[in-house]
Amino acid sequence: MPHSLRGSMPHSLLASHYLLKVGEVADRSGLPRKTVRYYDDIGLLAPTVERSEAGYRLFSADVLNRLAFIRQAQGLGLSLAEIQHILEIRDQGELPCGEIRQHLEGKVDAINQQIQALEALRADLHSILGGWEENPSRDRLSHTICPNLQRD
Numbered sequence: 001m002p003h004s005l006r007g008s009m010p011h012s013l014l015a016s017h018y019l020l021k022v023g024e025v026a027d028r029s030g031l032p033r034k035t036v037r038y039y040d041d042i043g044l045l046a047p048t049v050e051r052s053e054a055g056y057r058l059f060s061a062d063v064l065n066r067l068a069f070i071r072q073a074q075g076l077g078l079s080l081a082e083i084q085h086i087l088e089i090r091d092q093g094e095l096p097c098g099e100i101r102q103h104l105e106g107k108v109d110a111i112n113q114q115i116q117a118l119e120a121l122r123a124d125l126h127s128i129l130g131g132w133e134e135n136p137s138r139d140r141l142s143h144t145i146c147p148n149l150q151r152d
Helices: 011-016 024-030 035-041 062-073 078-089 099-132 138-142
Strands: 049-051 058-059
Touching: 024 035, 024 058, 024 062, 035 062, 062 078, 078 099
Parallel strands: none
Antiparallel strands: 049 058
């Protein structure tokens, strides 16, 4: 609803279409104002925001649900670019659940690969620590920085 129309509308209709300022959105969502502005600047909040005649951002109450989704999706490891793509699908009137599932399955695969890499690293560390010499021989000291790491 354009700001210029707000003054001419009946109070009951105005209350059902009340627009929130950045500070109100920040307070209600628990996000910093700067974050709300940034999300708007990169287009994540597009269908829920308009500008007043003075240039202030005014948000519909739907922005709170959108911000909650963004926070939850980020908490699950989705990037802002992935979230934006998902929101674009939703804004076209489609449910993005299939897209979300694909992203989450990809995150699980990446986590499994990270776990394997960490387990291999742990095995390497145990191996090094298992053969640790507090007082390595002098001949090994002369040609290494740390003989415990630089084994022949």
